[in-house]
Amino acid sequence: MEEIVGGIIHLIARIIGWFFIEVFLQVFCWGIGWVSLKLFTFGHYPKKDTKEDTVSFVGFIMILLSIAGLTFYFHFGSN
Numbered sequence: 001m002e003e004i005v006g007g008i009i010h011l012i013a014r015i016i017g018w019f020f021i022e023v024f025l026q027v028f029c030w031g032i033g034w035v036s037l038k039l040f041t042f043g044h045y046p047k048k049d050t051k052e053d054t055v056s057f058v059g060f061i062m063i064l065l066s067i068a069g070l071t072f073y074f075h076f077g078s079n
Contacts, residue, residue, distance in 0.1 A: 025056050033059025 033055040037046050046055050 025060070026052070029056040029059035029063065031059065032062050033057065036062050 030052060034046060037055060037058055
């Protein structure tokens, strides 16, 4: 019985991990990265042959910078 419950919990954890990777990184980060790169390069990049990982990485970095900026604003900007 313990093995069955452990297997079900392991399956649920794998599904949540897959969901996080597919939805967050491939959709959310890619969208933000694509828009950011288009804005920063005035529409020249990314091209059709650009790897999805590169665009997703830029999106992830933009999300981290936004979180850091909001943190600094609310921590240091509020009097």
